[in-house]
Amino acid sequence: MLAGREREGYPKLLGDIDFDMYQPNVYGLITAQLSRPAGVVLVQGLFRPSEFLGEITADKPTVIKALGLRVVGSAVPGGPLSVCEFVPSALEFIAGEIWSGDGSLMFTGASEFSALHRLPIVGGVEATAFYNSSFRLRRPTKTYPFDA
Amino acid sequence: MSVKGKLGRSSLGQTMPVHAEPLGFTNASFRAVNQVTFSYRTNTEAAAVLLPTEMEIDENPKISVMFLSYGFSSVGPVPRVHSHYSRALPG
Numbered sequence: 001m002l003a004g005r006e007r008e009g010y011p012k013l014l015g016d017i018d019f020d021m022y023q024p025n026v027y028g029l030i031t032a033q034l035s036r037p038a039g040v041v042l043v044q045g046l047f048r049p050s051e052f053l054g055e056i057t058a059d060k061p062t063v064i065k066a067l068g069l070r071v072v073g074s075a076v077p078g079g080p081l082s083v084c085e086f087v088p089s090a091l092e093f094i095a096g097e098i099w100s101g102d103g104s105l106m107f108t109g110a111s112e113f114s115a116l117h118r119l120p121i122v123g124g125v126e127a128t129a130f131y132n133s134s135f136r137l138r139r140p141t142k143t144y145p146f147d148a
Numbered sequence: 149m150s151v152k153g154k155l156g157r158s159s160l161g162q163t164m165p166v167h168a169e170p171l172g173f174t175n176a177s178f179r180a181v182n183q184v185t186f187s188y189r190t191n192t193e194a195a196a197v198l199l200p201t202e203m204e205i206d207e208n209p210k211i212s213v214m215f216l217s218y219g220f221s222s223v224g225p226v227p228r229v230h231s232h233y234s235r236a237l238p239g
Contacts, residue, residue, distance in 0.1 A: 007162060010230075017227040019215040021182040032184055032215040034229050043229070045215060047184045066232065069200060086200075096181070105186040105213065116231060119190045119198070119211050130183040137176040137222075148201040 008139070009068020009087035015042075015114075021131065030129070036114045043116055046104040047127050053098040056133060062093040063138075069146065086144040089137060096133020103127025180219020187212045187234060195233065203236045210234035 006012065015036040023031070032045040056062050065088070072083035103125045107117035161167075189208040199205060214230040 015229065017215070017229055019182075019184070019217055019227050019229075021184070021217065030184060034215075043213065045184065045186050045213070047186075067236070086202075103184075103186045105188060116213075119194055119231075121188045122191055122208055123189045126187045128185055130181065130185075132219075133181045133183065134177070134179045135181060136178065139175060146200055146202060 006070065008066075008089045008137070009070035009085075010066075011071075013114075021129070034116075036111065040110050041108050042111060042114050044106050044108065045127075047101050047129055048103075049099045049101040049129060051100045053100050056093050056096045056098060056130070058094040062098075064091045064093070066090060070143070084146045086146055088140045088142070088144075091135045092138050093130065093133050093135040097131040099129040099131055101127055101129060176222035178218050178221040181221075182217045182219070183214060185212050185214045199233070199236060202238060204238075205233060205236050209236070 013036075015034055016038040018031070018033040018035070021030055025031075028048060030047040030049065032043075032047070033041060034043040035041045068087045068089065070083060070085050070087050071081055074080055074082055105121065105125045105127075107121070109117040187210055190211050192205075192207045192209070195205055195209045195211070210233070212230075212232055212234050214228075214232075216228045216230070218224070218226050218228070
């Protein structure tokens with residue numbers, strides 16, 4: 001699936017994801033691919049691990065903050081949105097390994113129905129990997145209306 | 149004789165749709181997670197088109213595409229892809 005929980009402002013969009021860091025191959029590359037529907041590739045990524053940078057620990061967690069936009073449309077045609085608010089949350093990584101490496105990413109532009117390619121790549125691509133990590137979801141204590 | 153309904157607002161689940169299986173967790177945990185994040189700069193105007201008006205970004209903002217695999221978690225063992233602005237601030 002593309003993204004996660006409606007409740008946290010991560011609306012779901014089902015897709016076909018091929019990503020398995022345990023998949024053995026002779027090239028030394030991690031492959032990642034998103035298709036929607038299956039067979040129509042939207043994004044292809046390659047990661048070549050180079051260096052183990054260190055461990056994530058609960059004492060020094062790595063926190064990825066996020067701001068989702070939670071929207072529920074109106075039942076009345078043309079009516080105002082029933083819910084439209086920003087939802088802060090965070091992923092708090094408390095264990096795992098951080099690896100640096102080289103990344104290659106390509107948007108195929110194969111579908112205007114899933115137009116990820118409308119944010120084109122300008123310049124280089126950086127990549128990092130978290131291996132065998134653990135995290136917990138920090139849920140919000142407050143939401144913020146989006147009135148504009 | 150008619151009977152009044154007994155389902156009050158406080159009885160509704162915290163799910164979308166409300167009749168889905170309950171999200172039983174208050175705080176979700178995730179284990180055996182593998183993740184590769186690709187980051188890149190994109191065109192400023194293209195990024196602004198998809199950004200809410202109350203937010204602002206730097207020129208050529210950084211976008212991150214995360215491929216995740218949850219080995220085991222409060223929401224099951226699933227793969228996900230997230231795409232997000234790496235840094236967007238209230239405008």
